[in-house]
Amino acid sequence: xxxxxxxxxxTWVWAILLVLLLNVAVIGALAAQxxxxxxxxxxxRFSAFHxxxxxxxxxxxxxxxxxxxxxxxxxxxxxxxxxxIQRDKLVPPEVVVELETLLDEEQYEEALNVCESSKNYxxxxxxxxxxxxxxxxxxxxxxxxxxTEEQNLKLAQKISWLSLYGNLGPMMGLFGTVVGMVMTxxxxxxxxxxxSPGELAGGIFSALVTTVWGLLVSMPALGxxxxxxxxxxxxxxxxxxxxxxIIERFKPVQExx
Numbered sequence: 199x200x201x202x203x204x205x206x207x208x209t210w211v212w213a214i215l216l217v218l219l220l221n222v223a224v225i226g227a228l229a230a231q232x233x234x235x236x237x238x239x240x241x242x243r244f245s246a247f248h249x250x251x252x253x254x255x256x257x258x259x260x261x262x263x264x265x266x267x268x269x270x271x272x273x274x275x276x277x278x279x280x281x282x283i284q285r286d287k288l289v290p291p292e293v294v295v296e297l298e299t300l301l302d303e304e305q306y307e308e309a310l311n312v313c314e315s316s317k318n319y320x321x322x323x324x325x326x327x328x329x330x331x332x333x334x335x336x337x338x339x340x341x342x343x344x345x346t347e348e349q350n351l352k353l354a355q356k357i358s359w360l361s362l363y364g365n366l367g368p369m370m371g372l373f374g375t376v377v378g379m380v381m382t383x384x385x386x387x388x389x390x391x392x393x394s395p396g397e398l399a400g401g402i403f404s405a406l407v408t409t410v411w412g413l414l415v416s417m418p419a420l421g422x423x424x425x426x427x428x429x430x431x432x433x434x435x436x437x438x439x440x441x442x443x444i445i446e447r448f449k450p451v452q453e454x455x
Contacts, residue, residue, distance in 0.1 A: 261374040261404055265411040272363045272419045279357065279426050288319035289437050297324060301447060306331050319349050323441040335448045342445050350434045357426040364419035371412020378405025
């Protein structure tokens, strides 16, 4: 089974289910809190679903929906990274053994075919070097270094999506906050008398809910971004060394000629 393709097919499903379960848990806890206290004889009451999922309803839901979709994208990306950013996924042990065996037997063309048929971090680097095996060790080393930089850049770009989500979350929440305050001041401006607290609460309500959601997306996204950033830095340092060890076996052969 090709685990590198698994996240693209299944991660979004798991992310949506996880976000829905978290929402259900939050709504259940809030609903229990609402029913646990004394009932107010007067005043309008909103369900937890109406508050935290629908954003108060109407225009509040329009403001909240993009942030909810961003939360799903964040969860999906985190799950995908946990599955794919692992040493055994980037450098499968069986592929390394197969490459070393073929290179020991000087079956360079077969080794290059393995690199082309099994694309991953190590095969992309070794394959770039083997493509120039007839030009000598120096040319192979230069090609391997270029491929290593390219693979490291791809991993850095891969995790940068979490940084984007983490910065978009509070910005989208702030946008909802500003829009909600504009709606509130519009009610004040259009009122012939003193508006009631209920008339002003709608805009403030939507503003605060979008702010909370923006922070709920931002904090985990940025936290996981720095977690995976440190993990990628460690892995790229180790794995680039593995690739260079494979290529170093050509050095004495080239020098001995």
